[in-house]
Amino acid sequence: MKYLSLIVLVLSLVSCQLKPSDSVGSVDAPKVQFSLSAASLGIFRDSAQKLVIEVSEDNEGEIGGLLETSSFPLEEDGQYEVTGVSIGPKWFSISLRDSQESILASGSVRYVVGLGLQTLPEVVLTPTEPITLPLNLSLAVELNGFPSGPSADEPALREESLAIFQQYSCIACHNSSFPQGALDMESYPFLSSFRTEFSDIVNEVVKRINDDVRPMPPSGPRLNEDELSIVASWQEALFGAPEILLVDLVLNGQELRLEEVDGAFRLPSDQTIDVLAGDSLVLGIRVSTQAGVLLADRSLTETVGLDGTVSAALAIDYEEPVIVIPITIGE
Ligand code: HEC
Numbered sequence: 001m002k003y004l005s006l007i008v009l010v011l012s013l014v015s016c017q018l019k020p021s022d023s024v025g026s027v028d029a030p031k032v033q034f035s036l037s038a039a040s041l042g043i044f045r046d047s048a049q050k051l052v053i054e055v056s057e058d059n060e061g062e063i064g065g066l067l068e069t070s071s072f073p074l075e076e077d078g079q080y081e082v083t084g085v086s087i088g089p090k091w092f093s094i095s096l097r098d099s100q101e102s103i104l105a106s107g108s109v110r111y112v113v114g115l116g117l118q119t120l121p122e123v124v125l126t127p128t129e130p131i132t133l134p135l136n137l138s139l140a141v142e143l144n145g146f147p148s149g150p151s152a153d154e155p156a157l158r159e160e161s162l163a164i165f166q167q168y169s170c171i172a173c174h175n176s177s178f179p180q181g182a183l184d185m186e187s188y189p190f191l192s193s194f195r196t197e198f199s200d201i202v203n204e205v206v207k208r209i210n211d212d213v214r215p216m217p218p219s220g221p222r223l224n225e226d227e228l229s230i231v232a233s234w235q236e237a238l239f240g241a242p243e244i245l246l247v248d249l250v251l252n253g254q255e256l257r258l259e260e261v262d263g264a265f266r267l268p269s270d271q272t273i274d275v276l277a278g279d280s281l282v283l284g285i286r287v288s289t290q291a292g293v294l295l296a297d298r299s300l301t302e303t304v305g306l307d308g309t310v311s312a313a314l315a316i317d318y319e320e321p322v323i324v325i326p327i328t329i330g331e
Helices: 004-018 020-028 036-044 154-167 198-209 225-238
Strands: 031-035 051-060 064-072 079-083 086-099 103-113 117-119 132-134 136-144 247-250 256-257 259-260 265-267 274-276 280-290 294-303 307-316
Touching: 031 086, 051 079, 064 079, 064 086, 136 247, 136 280, 154 225, 198 225, 280 307, 294 307
Parallel strands: 031 117, 136 307
Antiparallel strands: 031 079, 051 064, 051 086, 086 103, 132 274, 136 265, 247 256, 247 280, 259 265, 280 294
């Protein structure tokens, strides 16, 4: 009897040590963190009482059987932690509930659980009932690789270049009424039907006035060295780092110019656009320099937060203009 209890004691010690949570150690056991700031609760700041995180099996990319449910009172710091989840792909469904357990907003994300402390990616919470809110847009625009340099002489160089184009009859053949080669050089910045990026057009112009096989103008005298260098300087000045950006937003067919506040572009203070919380918005964004050079024309798909916030970022990479310095000038 004495021996038996000793064996039981030894066995229980051994089995104790083999319990996965102990053998893996608290450092490596999966712990999945989720953060939801109080500010982002928006319209549910007062009604929401708890946050429920349900972990389900991953059924070939679909939500499978429910594995466990954790319920948390809403925390001021917005940090929630789920422990005891096994490693591998899982679905995490997050819901905000009121005191009656009614789901106010919910969303889910597939996440492959590994060892140790991990953070769930942001989960888009969609309200159960549609909620209309004023859009609070913040758009960061980043210019990558733009050469710095004075572009203050751009307007003067543009005037000189346009005078040269006039003199060499470019505008006579490339005007708004009869844009030969689909190139309209009459409206600045050469709004062409076949190109969206202004840099492409200017690069093409510089290429063709330097092209000995297919020159522009197609016949008659060609630009002399001074004139070619003025156009090349204009091209350079155009693509120097723009100091002031103009950012236009096109949303649901409405177009408006954004205002720069503390480095981010926002809706003008006298403008409100109503959106649905949790909805996905397609923002048409056009970024141009003050001189009217279009730097980017993109559409971004963003999700509206529960407080109407949309934070978007747009990075624009500099494209090297093609500057050709001719060796001989044909007549
Ligand atoms: C007599 C009429 C005429 C004049 C003058 C003329 N062009 Fe053209 N241009 C054309 C035609 C036609 C085409 C289309 C065929 C081709 O690409 O060669 C063309 C094509 C071009 C293109 C290529 C457009 C494309 O498809 O990308 C550029 C750039 C261009 N011209 C610039 C100029 C410039 C700059 C001048 C003045 C220095 C000029 N052209 C003067 C008739 C003219």
